[in-house]
Amino acid sequence: MRGAQVCITRGGLLSAAGSELRRCRGVKAAYSAGQLSVAQKRVLDSAAGPKVRWVESENAIEEMRAVKDAGEIGLMRDAARLISEVFEELLGFIRPGVLENDLAAEAEYRMRRKGASAAAFETIVASGVRGAWPHARPSSKPLCKNELVVLDAGAILRGYCSDMTRTVHLGRASQRVRRWYRAVVEAQEAARDAVCAGARAGQVDAAARRVLGRFGLGKRFTHSTGHGLGLEVHEMPRLGRGQKTLLKAGNVITLEPGVYVEGVGGIRVEDDVLVLAHGAETLTTATRDFLEL
Numbered sequence: 449m450r451g452a453q454v455c456i457t458r459g460g461l462l463s464a465a466g467s468e469l470r471r472c473r474g475v476k477a478a479y480s481a482g483q484l485s486v487a488q489k490r491v492l493d494s495a496a497g498p499k500v501r502w503v504e505s506e507n508a509i510e511e512m513r514a515v516k517d518a519g520e521i522g523l524m525r526d527a528a529r530l531i532s533e534v535f536e537e538l539l540g541f542i543r544p545g546v547l548e549n550d551l552a553a554e555a556e557y558r559m560r561r562k563g564a565s566a567a568a569f570e571t572i573v574a575s576g577v578r579g580a581w582p583h584a585r586p587s588s589k590p591l592c593k594n595e596l597v598v599l600d601a602g603a604i605l606r607g608y609c610s611d612m613t614r615t616v617h618l619g620r621a622s623q624r625v626r627r628w629y630r631a632v633v634e635a636q637e638a639a640r641d642a643v644c645a646g647a648r649a650g651q652v653d654a655a656a657r658r659v660l661g662r663f664g665l666g667k668r669f670t671h672s673t674g675h676g677l678g679l680e681v682h683e684m685p686r687l688g689r690g691q692k693t694l695l696k697a698g699n700v701i702t703l704e705p706g707v708y709v710e711g712v713g714g715i716r717v718e719d720d721v722l723v724l725a726h727g728a729e730t731l732t733t734a735t736r737d738f739l740e741l
Contacts, residue, residue, distance in 0.1 A: 460491075462488055462491045462492050462495065463491055463495045464495075465492065465495070466491065466492045466493070466494065466495025466496035466497075466500075467495050467496075469492075469495075469496040469497075469500050470495065470496050470497045470499075470500070472500075473499060474499045474500075474501070475500055475501070476500075476501040476502075476503055477496070477500055477501070477502055477503065478502075478503045478504075478505045478508045478509075479492070479502060479503075479504065479505070479508075479509075480505060480506060480507060480508055480509045480510060507684065510683065510684045511684060513678055513679065513683060513684075514676050514678070514683060514684040514685060514696070514698075514699055515696050515697075515698040515699060516678065516698045516699070516700055516722075517698070520608065520678070521698070521700070521722060523605065523606050523607070523608045524608050524609075524610070524677070524678070524700050524720070524722075524731060525731050526605055526606070527564075527603055527604070527605040527606075527608050527609060527610035528610045528612070528720045528731035528732045528733070529731075529732075529733060530559065530562050530563070530564060530603050530605055530610065531559070531601055531602055531603050531610040531611075531612045531732065531734075532612065532732050532733040532734040533562065533734075534555055534558045534559055534562065534601065534603070535555075535599065535601070535612065535614055535734040536734055536735075537558055538551070538554060538555060538558070538599070539616075539739070539741065541554055542591065542597060542599075542616060542618070542741055543591065543618070543741065544590070544591055544592055544593045544618055545590050545591065546590065546591050547586075547587075547588055547589065547590050547591075548573040548574070548575055548578075548586035548587050548588070548589050548590075548591070549573075549586045549587065549588055551573045551586070551591070551597075551599070552570075552571040552572075552573045552586040552601075555567075555571050555573075555599070555601045556571055556601075559601070559603040562603075563605060564603035564604055564605050565604050565605070565606075565607075566603075566604045567601065567602065567603060567604070568602030568603055568604050568609040568610065568611060568681045569602055569611075569681050570585060570586075571586065571599075571600070571601045572584060572585065572586065572598065572599070572600035572601070572613075573586040573597070573598070573599055574586075574597070574598045574713075574714065575589060575591045575592065575595055575596070575597045575598070575713075576589070576592060576595040576596070576713055577710075577711055577712065577713060578713075579595075579596050579597070579598045579615075579708070579713035579714035579715075580708045580709055580710050580711070580712065580713055580714050581708070581714070582670060582671055582706060582708060582714065582716070583600075584598075591618060592618065593618050593619045594617075594618065594619040594620075595617070595618055595619075595713060596615055596616070596617050596618075596621075596625065596712075596713040596714065596715060597615065597616050597617070597618060598613065598614075598615045598713075598714050598715070598716055599613065599614055599615070599616075600612070600613040600716065600718065601613075602681055607679060608678060608679060609677055609678065609679070609680065609681045610677070610720055610731075610732065611677055611681055611702050611718065611720060612718055612719060612720065612732045612734065613704055613706075613716045613717060613718035614717065614718075614734060614736070614739075615629070615632075615714070615715045615716055615717060616739040616740070616741055617738070617739070617740045617741070618740075618741055619740065619741075620740055621738070621740055625715075626738065627663070628663075628665065628707050628709075628715050629715050629738045630738075631659065631660055631663035631665050631707065632660075632705055632706060632707055632715050632716065632717050633717055633736055633738075634659050635655075635656040635657075635659040635660050635669075635705040636656065636703050636704075636705050636717050636719070636736075638655040638656055638658065638659045639652050639653070639655050639656040639673055639674070639687075639703045639705065640703055640719075640721060640728055640730065641655065642654075642655040643695065643701070643703075643721060643723055643727065643728040644695065644723065644724065644725070644726055644727050644728065645694075645695055645696055645697040645723055645724065645725045645726075646694055646695065647694070647695050648691065648692055648693065648694060648695070649685045649686060649687045649688070649691035649692070649693045649694075649695060650687075650688065650689060650690045650691040650692060652673055652674070652687050652695070652703070653672060653673040653674075653687050653688050653689055653691065654689075656669070656673045656703070656705040657669060657673075657689075659705075660705065660707065665707050668707040668708055668709060669705060669706060669707060669708075670706075670708055671706070672686060672687055672688030672689070672691075673687045673688065673703060673704065673705055674686075674687040674701050674702040674703045674704055674718075674721075675687060675701065675702055676699060676700065676701055677700045677701060677702055677720055678700060685699065685701070687701060687702075687703075695723045696723065697723055697724055697725045698722075698723065699722075699723040700720060700721070700722050700723070700731070701720075701721050701723065702718055702719070702720055702721070703718065703719055703721055704716055704717070704718030704719075705717070717736055718732075719731070719732040719736075720732045
């Protein structure tokens with residue numbers, strides 16, 4: 449394999465990459481068709497010239513990116529620490545009367561103050577019955593006493609993303625809600641225990657589902673257990689039902705089981721996890737205790 453250092457002057461990244469390939473004379477180059485538009489491929493073809501042999505590989509680049517090196521892991525630890533600190537600081541801001549939009553804005557403001565270049569995605573704040581929607585956008589709804597609040601936020605720090613969810617309750621929670629929360633935390637712990645290099649992504653998902661099933665909540669979990677994380681907030685691998693992808697040391701993934709009950713609300717707990725040769729390391733550090741504010 450021959451590496452190339454590309455210096456961008458005029459024409460953009462694709463033109464520069466194509467020009468470098470042209471100088472390699474007859475090189476074979478792989479590209480991911482799902483990541484390039486027709487117009488972008490034309491730019492590459494024009495800059496590289498006719499002697500480059502293109503090989504279409506659906507996930508070649510994504511598979512390489514999925515395994516982080518030591519430098520990338522250090523950056524992702526920092527991004528995970530940043531979003532954990534933001535959540536801890538927000539606890540004093542989460543109270544009845546605060547608008548979901550204002551809580552989301554406060555979260556993103558604090559990310560920036562700590563050095564983030566941007567939020568990794570639109571911050572999710574879903575309170576009360578809106579929490580039953582796994583990816584609800586924040587609204588003008590005020591937080592109310594005696595309801596759950598789901599906060600899902602991530603930051604981009606020096607190019608790398610974090611992604612963390614915590615759920616709190618305003619006021620004293622019922623035994624039913626406490627039981628749901630315990631089920632979600634135990635499901636996440638089971639998923640984490642299943643993580644190691646060589647484990648199948650679907651096995652990790654199944655471990656979380658088994659726990660929720662024992663609590664009678666299996667049908668309340670409506671999405672996959674997690675996904676890869678890195679330069680983008682959703683990368684390979686996907687941790688869903690039946691996924692046969694083998695985890696590799698250096699993968700950074702999310703573990704985010706949840707329970708969603710129409711007319712009541714939702715509970716999700718999500719952490720960023722580094723896959724190790726034997727086991728896993730949780731990168732996000734915010735408490736997972738059930739908080740009644």
